Amino acid sequence: MRLTNWSKYWDKLKQHSLFSSLILVLLGVIMYVGMIRVVLPDTLDIKLHQIAKEDIQSPIEIVDRQATKDLREQAIAEAPTSYTYNKDAALIQVEKANDLFNVLQEIRKDNAAKSEGKEDDSNRSDTDDPDKNKPLSLDDQIKQAEKKLNEASDNHLPKAVISSLLSFSEQDFSRTRDITSSTIYETMSNKIKWSDLEATQQKAIDSIPTTVVSQKIHDVLKEILNQYIVPNYVFDAKTTKRNKEDALNTVEPVVIRQGEVIVKKGDLITSDVLHKLKVVGLMDNHFNVLPFFGLAILVFFLTALIALEFNELKRKAKSPPNAYLIYLCIFLMTMIIINLGNVIQATHLENIGLVLPVAAGPLLITILMNKRIAMVSSIIFAICSGFIYETDGLSSVTFDYRIALYVMFSALAGSLVLRGNYSRPRLIQTGLIITGVNILSVIGLMLIKNGTINLINLGEETGYAVLSGFLATVLTIGLLPFFEAAFGILSTMKLIELSNPNHELLRKILLEAPGTYHHSVMVANLAERACEVIGANGLLARVAAYYHDIGKTKRPRFFIENQFNGVNPHDRISPQLSKRVIIAHPYDGVEILKEHKLPKEIIDIAEQHHGTTLLKYFYYKAREDMGDAVLESEFRYPGPKAQTKEAAVVELADSVEAAVRSMPKPTPEKIEELVKSIFNDRLEDGQFDECDLTMKELHEVRHSIIETLNGIFHSRIEYPDEVNDKKSSL
Structure with a gap:
C-alpha cells in the first residue's frame, strides 16, 4: 500500500512544472561543476524614478513570467x-401550454356532461351513487x-388563473388557447437569453391587443406567458471554456532577449524597467569576477537552450514519458565520461581524450527522445x-578548441546518421560511420595545428578514434535495455x-469477439509488412493492430464480423443510435487499454485508427429517413487523426481488410481497384494531414497491401472431389 501511494506521489511530482525546472537546474549545476566556477557581476546602483546614466542591456535571455x-489573464478576460x-424550444413550450389547456378542457367537458346529466335523474336506478355524477x-x-397538472409537469400557475380558465366561456377559453400558442411560438422563434427573459415576456404580453380580449383574459395570458416563455439561448460553459483556453494558447511567453536594451541612457527608470532589471538578475548581489560571470551566462544559456528544446517537444506532443529524467541520466553519464578523460589525461597520457565515447550520449538521446535535442546536446557536450x-594554461580561462571540435563532429555524426528502427545492425553501421568521422576529424585537426602529418602521432590518434567509435556503439547497445526497463x-x-x-x-477478444480477433490478425499482417516497406516500426504496427479493436468487446454483436446467427441489431434501432455504438468503440478501447496499462503508443493507435472518417452507411441511411436535416459532422469519428506513420498504416489496413x-x-x-479507391478517399478526406507520411510512402504502402491481399485471397485449383461434389449437386 505504501509503495502504491509513493508511486502516485511520484507521478504527481513528475507532472508538476517545478519538477522540470528542478531537472533543468540540475543540468545547469552539472555543467557548472564540470567546468570552472562562476559568479554574477556587481549589482546596478539604480533606483526608481532616477535617470539612467548609460544603456543597460540584458545579460541573459529569460522569460518574464509576470508579464x-x-x-x-487579459486574454482570458477578453x-x-x-x-x-x-x-x-418554441415547439416544446407550445406543446407544454397545449397540455395545460387539454387538461383543463377535459375537466370542463366532464363537468359540463355531469351538469346535463343532472336533469335526467328519473332514469337513474336506486343503486346508482348520487355523488358520482354530481357536478x-x-x-x-x-x-x-392542479393534481393532473402536477402529475404531467411542474405547475406554477396561481389558482386564480386556473379558476379563470375553468370558468371561461367556450369562446373565451378557445381564444385564450389560440393566443397563448401563437404568442409563445412567435416570441420564442427569436433568441432569448436569461438576462432578456423578463423584458421579452413583457413584450409578448404587451403585444396582445386589449381590443380583442377582456382584461380578465389579458391577466390570465400574462401569467401563462410568464411561465411558458423561457430562455432558448443559454450559456454554453464548455464552448466558453474552450474559447478561454484558445485565447490562453495564443499568448506567447514574454521573453527578454540577451543583449536587449532595457533602458537607454537619459531615460527615466520606471517601475516596468525596474521589474525587467530584477527579472534578468541585474538587481541582485554578485561577486565582481568577470570571467566567472561570463561562464555563468554560458551555463545559463546552454540550460535555456535545453529548456527551449523540451518546450518544443511538449508543443509537438512528442515528449516521451520521464523525458527530463532520461535526459538527466544521459547528460550526467556523458559529463562523467568527459571529466574522466580529463582526469586520465592529467596523468600525462596525451590525447587520451580522443578515446572517450562521448557520441554514446547523443546516440541514446536520438533513440530514446528526439534527433533535434540530440544535435543540440552534441554542441553542448562539445x-x-x-x-x-x-590547454597550455596561457590564459585564466582556457578552451581546448581541438577536443571541442572533435567531440562535436563525433557526436553530431551519431545523432544525424542514426535513423529508422534502431536495430543492432543499424547501430553497428552508425558506429562505423562515427569511427570514420573521428578519423577524418583527427587528420583535419592535425593538419590545422601542425601543418604536417606525423605518422606516429597519426597512428596513435587514429587508433584512439577507432576505439572511441567502438566504445560508443558498445556502450549504446549495452545501456539501451537499462533505460527501456528503468523508464518504461x-x-x-x-x-x-x-x-x-x-x-x-x-x-x-478471441473469446468475446472471435470475428474481430480474426480481423485484427489480418490487419496486423497487412500493417507490419507495409510499415517495414517505408522504414516505420513494423512490430509496433503489428502489436497495435492486435489491440486496435479491443473496444468492440464491449458490444461485440453490433459489429458485422461477430454476427454469426444472421441477426443484425442495427436493423431494429435508428441510424443515430447505431452511429453512437459504432463510433464509441475506439474510445471504449482506449479506456480498456489504459485500465490494463498498455503502452501509450498502442493506446494512441487504437484511438486514431478511424481518424475523423465518415460513417457512410448510417449517414446515408439517416438521410433516407430525415433528409438534408442530417449533418455529416454528426456521423464522423471525433478523431484525432493519425499522428504517426504506424497509426496511418493501421488505419488503412483496417479499412482495406474489412x-x-x-x-x-x-x-x-x-x-x-478497391484498395486504390480507399486510399484516395482517405487522402482526399485529409486523414493523413497530421502525420509525416509522404506521397511516395503512401504509394509504397498501397502496393505492399495489394501484394499481401493477393497472397491471402489467391485463387486455388479445384480438386477432383470438389468437382464431383459440384456435379452431383446439379
Missing part, C-alpha cells in the same frame, strides 16, 4: 462568451386540475569538453511480450 501571466440556441364545485375542479580539457520505454522485447496470444486482452473481406469473389483486379 506573461498578465497577458494571459475571450468571448458562447451561447447555445435551442431551435426546438363538481369550482374549488374541486381547481384541485383536480562546448563543455572545450572548457573541461586544459516501449522496447522490442515489450512488443514481443504484448504480441503473445495468451495475453489476457487478446484472449478477451472492405476486401466483404467482397463476394475477390480477384487481383478487384482488390487493386
